[in-house]
Amino acid sequence: MSRGLRLEQLTVGYRLGWGRTKEVVRDIDVTARSGELTALIGPNGTGKSTLLRTIAGLQKGLAGSISLDGNDLARMSASERARHQSIVLTERVAPGRLTARELVGLGRHPHTGFDGRLSARDHRIVEESIAAVGAAELADRDLAELSDGERQRIMTARALAQQPRLLLMDEPSAFLDAPGRVAQAGLVRRIATQQDVVVVISTHEVELMLQLADRLWLLDRSGNLHDGTPAELVERGILADVFDSEDLAFDPVTGTFRLVADAAGWSP
Structure with a gap:
């Protein structure tokens, strides 16, 4: 596929000096398509911002390549990249x-x-x-x-x-109230569709993205990226694997998270 954002065998992380590196997410092989909203989700500390900054060219990847419509972004000058x-x-x-x-x-x-x-x-x-x-x-x-x-x-x-051909957004609803978050998500979805651009957003709005995103990139705590439509990731049980805890459980039927009973017998 020539149109869209393509990450091939990409590893992101940090260079620590003296030839040492710290890998955060490794061996990413995914595509974000033009005209679609791709949501990058996952628990805190799994590398969402690191991956988004690497795609944006704000830090270098440790391995692999990033291309847009078949063009290697790393080979573009800063001014050329700003036009894309x-x-x-x-x-x-x-x-x-x-x-x-x-x-x-x-x-x-x-x-x-x-x-x-x-x-x-x-x-x-x-x-x-x-x-x-x-x-x-x-x-x-x-x-x-x-x-x-x-x-x-x-x-x-x-x-x-x-x-741009590629629009990247890091937590676009971070400072918004609930109605504002829904409105912002709907706006981003319309931009992707109506302007036929690649849109990738990093967000904690998991339930909202299950309804609006065309594709999810889900980062787990082991440094792996799971790619698929919302329905596919729900069906495969990956959302529950990544987000479930003693206090919170994902309900695949409703597509929402619910509190679970505690050891003292409390129930929601």
């Missing part, structure tokens, strides 16, 4: 005195000349990106005035303004 992929991180952005529209306009810089001036086409793409996330009413407001959910929509619009 965009990333939305968890960290809150210090807005300064920018308006929402001005921040979205920064997403066009990989495509502009040395002076950074936006052309009429660039301005059109900025407006289209703002409209795509349903934020037209926010465009002229200062970023400092926006709520977390509104600011997250604007950061997503900035990423879209890059016109």
